Amino acid sequence: MPLAARTRGRDRALGSRGTLLALCQAAGLPVASACSGRGACGRCLITVLSGAEALSRPGSRERRLLARLGADPDQRISCQCRLLDPSAEVDITTGYW
Numbered sequence: 047m048p049l050a051a052r053t054r055g056r057d058r059a060l061g062s063r064g065t066l067l068a069l070c071q072a073a074g075l076p077v078a079s080a081c082s083g084r085g086a087c088g089r090c091l092i093t094v095l096s097g098a099e100a101l102s103r104p105g106s107r108e109r110r111l112l113a114r115l116g117a118d119p120d121q122r123i124s125c126q127c128r129l130l131d132p133s134a135e136v137d138i139t140t141g142y143w
């Protein structure tokens with residue numbers, strides 16, 4: 047399962063093309079958003095449990111927002127983050143799934 051969302055201890059497969067926010071929403075998983083994925087609100091924060099190296103590196107917008115939020119090193123702004131290596135195993139979660 048290349049990209050998976052961990053919900054209540056179970057992994058749920060996600061697609062591989064698009065932002066993590068879009069992939070979660072396409073799979074029916076709610077992710078908060080107040081800026082329509084423009085990288086401004088920070089509500090779409092997710093935690094990467096494993097496989098972070100297979101994700102796009104944070105751009106300047108995401109880095110600024112992560113710093114403003116005081117995010118942990120394993121957290122990403124899901125609307126600004128994409129899977130680069132579809133063969134990698136990546137697990138993500140949120141605090142509310």
Ligand code: FES
Pocket residue numbers: 067078079080081082083084085086087088089090091123124125126
């Ligand atoms: S949806 Fe607003 S920062 Fe991602």
